[in-house]
Amino acid sequence: MSGRFPSFSSLVIDRPIDQVVARVLASVSALVVTATVASPTLAASAAAAIELPEQVTYSEHVAPVLHANCVSCHRPGDVAPMSLLSYGEARPWARTIARAVGNREMPPWDGHSDVATFSNDTSLSERDIALIQRWVEQGAQQGDPSATPPLPELPEAGSWRMGREPDLVVELAPVDVPADGPDLFVTQVYGVEIPEDVWLSAIELLPGNNEVLHHVVTYLGPFGIADEDDEIDSNAGVRSTIFLNDAAKREIRFNEAPRLGGVWVAGSPPTEFREGTGQPLSKNEIISLNMHYHPSGNAGTDGSKLGLYFGEGELQKQITTAFAADPGILIPAGAGDHHEKALYYFAQDSQILSLLPHMHQRGKSMRYTVVKPDGTREVLLDVPEYDYDWQNIYYLEQPYPVAAGTILEVDATWDNSPENPVNPDASLDIPWGDGTNYEMLVAFVDFIVDDGKAPQRQRVNPIIDTLLDRHAADRAYSLSVEGMGFGGNWGLVLPEDASGEGTFYMVFGSLMFSASVPDLQQLAGDQMIFNGSIITSGGGTQSPLGFLARRTEDGIAGEVFFGRKVTAENVEQLRGTGRTFEGTSRAAALAAPPGESPSAGR
Numbered sequence: 001m002s003g004r005f006p007s008f009s010s011l012v013i014d015r016p017i018d019q020v021v022a023r024v025l026a027s028v029s030a031l032v033v034t035a036t037v038a039s040p041t042l043a044a045s046a047a048a049a050i051e052l053p054e055q056v057t058y059s060e061h062v063a064p065v066l067h068a069n070c071v072s073c074h075r076p077g078d079v080a081p082m083s084l085l086s087y088g089e090a091r092p093w094a095r096t097i098a099r100a101v102g103n104r105e106m107p108p109w110d111g112h113s114d115v116a117t118f119s120n121d122t123s124l125s126e127r128d129i130a131l132i133q134r135w136v137e138q139g140a141q142q143g144d145p146s147a148t149p150p151l152p153e154l155p156e157a158g159s160w161r162m163g164r165e166p167d168l169v170v171e172l173a174p175v176d177v178p179a180d181g182p183d184l185f186v187t188q189v190y191g192v193e194i195p196e197d198v199w200l201s202a203i204e205l206l207p208g209n210n211e212v213l214h215h216v217v218t219y220l221g222p223f224g225i226a227d228e229d230d231e232i233d234s235n236a237g238v239r240s241t242i243f244l245n246d247a248a249k250r251e252i253r254f255n256e257a258p259r260l261g262g263v264w265v266a267g268s269p270p271t272e273f274r275e276g277t278g279q280p281l282s283k284n285e286i287i288s289l290n291m292h293y294h295p296s297g298n299a300g301t302d303g304s305k306l307g308l309y310f311g312e313g314e315l316q317k318q319i320t321t322a323f324a325a326d327p328g329i330l331i332p333a334g335a336g337d338h339h340e341k342a343l344y345y346f347a348q349d350s351q352i353l354s355l356l357p358h359m360h361q362r363g364k365s366m367r368y369t370v371v372k373p374d375g376t377r378e379v380l381l382d383v384p385e386y387d388y389d390w391q392n393i394y395y396l397e398q399p400y401p402v403a404a405g406t407i408l409e410v411d412a413t414w415d416n417s418p419e420n421p422v423n424p425d426a427s428l429d430i431p432w433g434d435g436t437n438y439e440m441l442v443a444f445v446d447f448i449v450d451d452g453k454a455p456q457r458q459r460v461n462p463i464i465d466t467l468l469d470r471h472a473a474d475r476a477y478s479l480s481v482e483g484m485g486f487g488g489n490w491g492l493v494l495p496e497d498a499s500g501e502g503t504f505y506m507v508f509g510s511l512m513f514s515a516s517v518p519d520l521q522q523l524a525g526d527q528m529i530f531n532g533s534i535i536t537s538g539g540g541t542q543s544p545l546g547f548l549a550r551r552t553e554d555g556i557a558g559e560v561f562f563g564r565k566v567t568a569e570n571v572e573q574l575r576g577t578g579r580t581f582e583g584t585s586r587a588a589a590l591a592a593p594p595g596e597s598p599s600a601g602r
Contacts, residue, residue, distance in 0.1 A: 114382075166309050187223075190289075213292075219260065222252045492504055
């Protein structure tokens with residue numbers, strides 16, 4: 001298989017996690033105009049519930065909030081549109097600040113949990129918001145200048161924030177960004193060439209040009225790779241791939257999955273993995289950097305560097321990146337609240353470390369629910385107002401334990417209606433696709449296992465059976481496919497009728513996904529055709545799976561066609577060219593005497 005495949009560079013965290021990001025540049029003018037004619041007012045309920053100083057001043061009360069939450073970006077030379085390092089700089093923006101924090105536009109944070117807290121939660125407390133609002137109500141007074149706390153220590157521009165030189169520095173190719181035009185999405189790919197395998201304790205990106213570089217997501221493994229200088233979907237920005245060395249062009253394995261390395265956004269610290277944990281780095285690893293550039297009004301060139309810090313001694317726990325995904329999504333034209341689900345099954349006792357939801361412009365909400373083996377359900381992350389422009393990665397303050405047999409259930413909704421102001425075209429049915437004009441359902445999860453360094457090899461049939469048992473037994477089948485090294489790893493749930501929707505499950509290693517099966521068509525006799533999807537090539541490329549099947553005594557059997565959708569028009573051309581499969585229904589398997597298999601497929 002070629003090492004190049006359709007771009008997946010739209011799968012990225014698309015605004016800084018810290019206090020200020022590029023959207024302020026577009027909105028600040030409107031805020032200033034509004035702020036000159038209307039003063040924010042502290043809600044009566046908030047005022048009654050929160051004890052505040054009688055007189056709020058900048059020096060004593062507001063400066064500590066700005067220092068802790070804002071000045072890492074709101075300072076000269078950084079991405080924020082104004083500096084807030086001093087009273088003189090902050091005072092002209094007082095009303096704008098109060099309005100932005102009151103609306104919770106700043107700092108941007110859009111998730112919450114019923115059972116956990118997040119270490120990178122940038123949201124202000126209700127008291128901090130109330131302090132700023134009262135400060136403005138009272139005239140935004142400075143107070144005693146000597147009471148102003150010292151500014152926090154901020155790293156010098158152009159220096160490694162880890163405080164030492166990385167063990168391996170990757171010099172990225174320079175990228176020219178014009179003064180205006182669409183955003184640029186560039187994937188830079190580096191082939192590691194080191195004498196022996198190592199492991200990473202930290203990853204850091206040193207930006208070359210803060211004015212144009214919006215964010216960078218680093219993957220250990222292939223992700224977002226297209227042909228060099230190949231423009232895809234110009235409406236969503238130019239996408240291209242730059243191969244930094246010949247080693248980056250090696251062949252990609254079918255099931256080679258990406259792992260989340262680090263995320264750089266304005267003001268964010270380096271990615272330091274939890275003590276005792278880390279990411280393995282093989283001597284022939286591919287590193288993919290998905291880079292987003294935003295024209296700033298001034299033409300500029302970025303020449304960033306990636307710093308890799310090797311761990312010492314033996315790695316205790318390997319961080320595993322998995323995802324719940326549905327490559328079979330299809331969002332109807334005009335639908336204002338379309339729902340889809342995806343699942344991930346934990347085969348071992350594990351501890352969840354972080355979560356990263358991803359959809360595109362029509363994305364409306366996403367919720368991660370933990371379904372424990374006893375059926376108890378807990379919401380681990382809820383993002384009720386998902387915004388593609390303000391995505392976050394959610395790092396848990398404390399690892400969240402999950403027992404073997406736990407299912408992570410992801411619910412996602414999209415707004416494909418004309419009422420969605422960022423909807424590119426409400427008249428189209430929207431499938432999975434790389435460009436932001438299409439959609440995705442990918443819910444990343446990073447975890448470590450309790451027993452051992454890395455996930456153990458599992459028998460897959462019990463996992464598939466557990467997933468199938470969530471459905472009607474007479475419509476759920478475990479599949480075995482001819483000649484597949486991971487035969488028996490598939491599950492299929494047929495829709496109740498042609499207007500319904502089924503589900504397709506695949507498990508390989510620590511990765512799995514569930515895909516919608518949106519269409520089923522009955523042919524003459526007992527034959528039927530239906531279509532599913534799989535994700536290949538590092539986790540980003542969707543490939544169709546077409547099925548031609550007939551019912552058997554204990555299930556179904558027929559042919560599966562990789563990379564082809566089966567229709568009534570092409571079925572005769574395809575017949576005899578696919579891989580044969582057998583499927584045993586859960587109803588037959590559950591009815592069979594203990595120790596006996598109702599089908600050779602089992």
